[in-house]
């Protein structure tokens with residue numbers, strides 16, 4: 001089978017056009033959705049992500065404030081910044097870029113963000129609501145993946161979904177969202193024995209490990225839906241995913257490329273969550 005390629009970039013563009021209209025409509029009601037993005041230090045990948053978030057906000061006419069702090073910022077100082085943003089009625093969404101420096105406890109910072117402004121969906125209250133299948137802010141990459149499934153009419157119910165990688169940001173939550181939609185979910189990770197056995201059985205395969213070429217077409221089931229969340233910069237400077245695209249696309253029914261696949265959906269879901277936060281706060 002030759003796969004249909006899911007271009008998240010195109011889908012993201014059509015969703016952003018709709019979000020732009022929503023922002024204009026909110027402006028006409030004197031509501032100005034605004035995102036605050038906090039970054040510590042100058043890791044190039046993190047810097048590039050947050051610049052992308054600010055630019056994407058501007059492109060749909062939404063305000064975004066970038067708060068750039070030094071790598072040496074203490075946990076207490078960062079908590080003060082989060083607290084100020086929690087209190088600021090002009091701010092609807094707060095995102096603290098991860099990973100944080102080692103001297104800061106990420107959990108303490110995430111738990112300090114007001115759940116009403118938790119547009120990353122990382123707060124334990126958001127996670128708990130997600131696990132209970134209640135409406136809440138959902139983490140942006142998993143939500144972007146689910147949106148792709150819905151848009152393409154890919155069925156989830158009863159399917160065996162295998163999630164490779166168990167991070168807080170992607171693996172764990174995307175497995176939960178698939179479970180909420182009645183998939184049978186298997187998580188694989190660095191300690192999994194005989195991982196091949198699970199990968200071979202996946203109707204839906206989500207790969208989020210950060211290793212170029214981690215999954216090859218030979219390993220996957222005919223007709224599998226393959227979602228590649230990897231963003232790896234290889235020696236020649238090009239971006240590549242966790243899946244060997246050329247071999248996998250011959251066997252999959254659907255596959256996402258890297259770049260232009262999952263990545264553009266992530267920021268779009270952040271914009272969507274921020275608009276949602278503004279609507280809820282002003283409700």
Ligand code: GUN
Nearest residue numbers: 095096097098099120169
């Ligand atoms: N670092 C990598 N991805 C993300 C994300 O979605 N949110 C935050 N806050 N940090 C990240």
